[in-house]
Amino acid sequence: MAKLTLYHAAPSRSSIVRWMLEEVGEPYDIHLLNLQRGDNRAPAYLAVNPMGKVPALRHGDVVITEGAAICAYLADEFPKARLNVPVGDPRRGVYLKWLFFGPSCVEPAIADRAYPRAEGPSASTLGYGSYDAVVDVLAQAVAQGPYLMGDHFTAADVVIGSGLRWGMMFKLLPERPEFTAYVGRLSERPALQRATAKDKELAAA
Numbered sequence: 662m663a664k665l666t667l668y669h670a671a672p673s674r675s676s677i678v679r680w681m682l683e684e685v686g687e688p689y690d691i692h693l694l695n696l697q698r699g700d701n702r703a704p705a706y707l708a709v710n711p712m713g714k715v716p717a718l719r720h721g722d723v724v725i726t727e728g729a730a731i732c733a734y735l736a737d738e739f740p741k742a743r744l745n746v747p748v749g750d751p752r753r754g755v756y757l758k759w760l761f762f763g764p765s766c767v768e769p770a771i772a773d774r775a776y777p778r779a780e781g782p783s784a785s786t787l788g789y790g791s792y793d794a795v796v797d798v799l800a801q802a803v804a805q806g807p808y809l810m811g812d813h814f815t816a817a818d819v820v821i822g823s824g825l826r827w828g829m830m831f832k833l834l835p836e837r838p839e840f841t842a843y844v845g846r847l848s849e850r851p852a853l854q855r856a857t858a859k860d861k862e863l864a865a866a
């Protein structure tokens with residue numbers, strides 16, 4: 662099988678992919694980068710990801726960047742783990758919606774909350790509409806559970822769940838009961854526990 666290597670800094674957005682890799686359950690290597698030292702701006706890494714950002718994933722000869730895209734790729738590439746909704750399944754549209762909702766709505770809404778603009782564009786111009794709309798839509802989506810796709814845990818939970826965990830940790834998302842219950846369910850997943858423990862070890866080294 663082609664080798665999997667995660668270009669990683671712990672903790673960072675590449676921790677999302679580490680969690681996903683633990684869910685997939687295939688062996689992988691870590692290529693650790695020190696962002697403070699600027700490893701990600703060195704020519705060798707810019708050849709991997711010209712954005713100079715982690716995560717990046719190498720799978721054999723393929724390099725994928727952007728956390729949500731990597732999660733979608735892994736889910737499709739390793740279907741035995743049942744982390745995707747396959748092509749042909751009518752639920753795939755909703756699954757893809759949540760995978761894209763992370764980077765296109767949740768992340769920019771949180772970033773604008775953290776760094777407000779004096780005069781932001783109108784809600785109809787902003788791709789995410791408004792912060793309150795994103796929060797309400799998310800709360801409704803996770804209220805039923807246990808996961809976004811009902812009983813089926815998918816890569817979309819890794820992406821959206823990571824956004825919710827991170828957003829609440831930094832007080833940029835409200836601790837709505839729907840969010841804390843959902844994140845609580847995610848925290849019980851052994852793969853997330855393993856990823857978090859391994860990242861803690863790396864961060865302490």
Ligand SMILES: N[C@@H](CCC(=O)N[C@@H](CS)C(=O)NCC(=O)O)C(=O)O
Nearest residue numbers: 673674696713714715716727728729
């Ligand atoms: N759009 C990217 C964002 C990745 C990102 O911003 N990563 C940060 C770490 S959390 C990074 O590499 N920062 C280093 C830098 O930009 O110098 C994704 O979702 O994967």
